Amino acid sequence: MLILLQLAWLGWLLAFPVALDSDDALNFAHGVTRFSVLEFSPHFPGYPAFIWLARLINLAVDDPARAVQWASLLGTALIAPLAAWLAVKLWQRPSLLAPVWLLVLALPLAPTLALSGLSDGPALAAWLGALLALLHRKAALAGLLLGLMLALRPSYFMLALLPLWLGMAQKGTRLRFVLPITLVGLISLLFVWQADGWAYFAEGRRFTDGHFTLWGNTAAAHGDRLLSWARTFNDQLTPLWPLLMGALLLLPLWPRSKDQAAALSPLWSLYWLALLLWTLFGQNPDNPRHLAPITLLGIVLLAGRLPRWGERPAMLGALLLLCTTLTAPAPPAMVQAARLAERTCPALVTQWGVRLLRETTALPVTDGWYQGDAALALTQGACRLSRRPIAQSEMPLPHQGHWFAPRFGAEPGLWLAIPR
Template sequence: MELTSDDALNFSRGVERFSVLEFSPHFPGYPAFIGLSRLAAIWVEPVIATVWISLLSALLIPLLIARLVYLLSGSMPAALLGSALAYMQPLLASIAISGLSDSAAMMLFMLALIAALQKKDVMTGLWIGLMLATRPSYFPLALGMLMFPLWGGYVGSRLRAYGQAGMVITVVGLLSLGFIWFHDGIAYFEEGIRFTRGHFAIWGNTVEGDSASIWQWTLALMKGFGWLGVLVVIGSLLHAVAGFITKPVKVDCQKQVALIAAIAGLYWLWITVGQNPDNLRHWAPVLFLFLVVFPVQLSRLQKVSTVSGRNVSLAGVVGIGAVTYCLLTGYQSVYDVPSKAPIQQAMGWIKLNPQVRVVGSNYSVNLLREQLGSYAIYDMYYPSSKLALVNAAKRTPQSAWRISGTRLPRQQLIAELRPRFIGERRLYLYQISQ
């Protein structure tokens, strides 16, 4: 297991020494994820403890999807279908080995959904609180959970449900804040202001090209999942929500499925506005909530529809089609892929070529500095770095190289470093000429 990004490096550093001011990890600190990683560090090397947590969490997500589908439909075939479709997603593999908090937060949100369906308010609050302390950008998912007691069919006092869940969330939040305050004090809030401004103004929402974010997201999703896959997701979520709005039902599970679809839509709207479309891992909650909704819809379809009046279930045909589509797209995603992440491929290439002495990059700069200690590494965000590379190439030809996440015009492309799964960024290696 290897680290594959600066964010993963920040999390790894936080396992041994927590300080948001020192970017170990970066703001807002992710205290629950660091806590889980420190538990894992009891059994594995601290440097890869975060990768183990993301891997184990990802392996649990399909099982939790199966549990949710079964609670909503009572159908074991539907539950198995949801779990199978989840395990076949290349995006699941991508977040599993990322060393980031996505899969752990998604696992906790699934547990919160299960607790909410079972009317366990205290546990719902606990899982939501831990989810927010693991990945605060999942706040829209927590916001959507506010609708559960109001959606109908809720047994007991709604006010008490909000009170119990809210109390537990508050306790988890205060403990998390206390942990951060102990390490960084009031300077944490100053760093938060600086980081938030940078995220929305400079690095966090930068896309390839000048097109609008919504179009970039459309292109990224079409490339990763195909137009048919994206249309099925949109159609399934819209059908679940619109079907309830236009024809209200009294069946609790149908209301709950509609709510889960609405939460997925709310989160989709949030990432379109506030997250980078170059990182498809941000779309993971939408994908996995869809894999809860879709099998439940098929379980209902099985009860009412057959193909051309024959004894062939339409739901079965659609289910087999979905599995086939996932197998084909998944196979295309992993066929003949490299064994290492693009940034690790780049570092391997650099180490094998002794003429390389100076490297500029706009991606994983700190990871490069960490693992290529004898090289001069320049951050291409700064204009002076370009001049430094050109001067190095003048002094010693073939000594200066550039790693980029985008195609660069008028540069000598030496290698294209392919991703292993969707969600990883393709990188390009260039030689700087005089």
């Protein structure tokens, strides 16, 4: 039954039109045909394993945009079963399989990751697979999956902390665990080296500095961004998110039974807390997909605290939530906004999807980051694309606005302000 639901969910997402809706996804599509971090194909750190996966798919479809979207889709489709099996193994409760599986499928994050054309979904699947393999004491497989996770999404290095600890703690299998990680790392390094050489490391330093101090919009550089996370949590996890986070933080103090061993180790809660802090201070709250690791791990850790009498109601509730997540297949808000802008706007000012709009529309596109250029373009009648409604006082000319709703809860909506 679960497998049939999974296939139906996959078929539903395949019905959505192939459409890139971010600069990052466009960069990956360029990387399928020509890999170079210096050319932002894709941007640093390069995500070599995702490029390999997309290139493999591209052999069959011969369409880079479709290849990156299908790579995301196939990787994301593995998250729900892997999270469910991890909860079952961690808590030694086979009855948790269905509730956790259905709940992960029902998250607004799931379809967003699947259709993003980004590496988050495959990397999360590799991470969950590595944790599951470690619990089964499959050291070589765990090392391979952990190496692939880092090659799929190197910025997930914080996620590697607990798998590395668990892998190195298994005496007698350390070499089998470390060797695959090392081999995947060396192959990835050779892959980026043959494209960019030493310049790869200079670009890495520039990109990292920019992420944390300039355009990354992280709380590490802009303390007020912590307040933005409250809104993002509220949108993704309902207004109950303070209770859910509090439960996870108090998990080590929860009464435990003798048959619950690994899952109740304080190490798992400390790991979740470390991921939470990294997310709050090192990631951009404008992108809810950054919540995926702590959300998935939180579900797995709290699943064992679900009373046995509550498993069936939880399963039915997750199934109902899944039904409410389903929407009619449609292009993303970015594509819809671009179509209207081409018909009604002489030019466009935006901070979102600048490169994508320049390559997919005939409009002159001004990057809103450069405020002087943006102000000049707006006084000349350019439209403005934003993730929030634009007030009349924020535009030099009277305008009318059009709101493009997101397809899923974890996607951004877009506001197009058109001068009258």
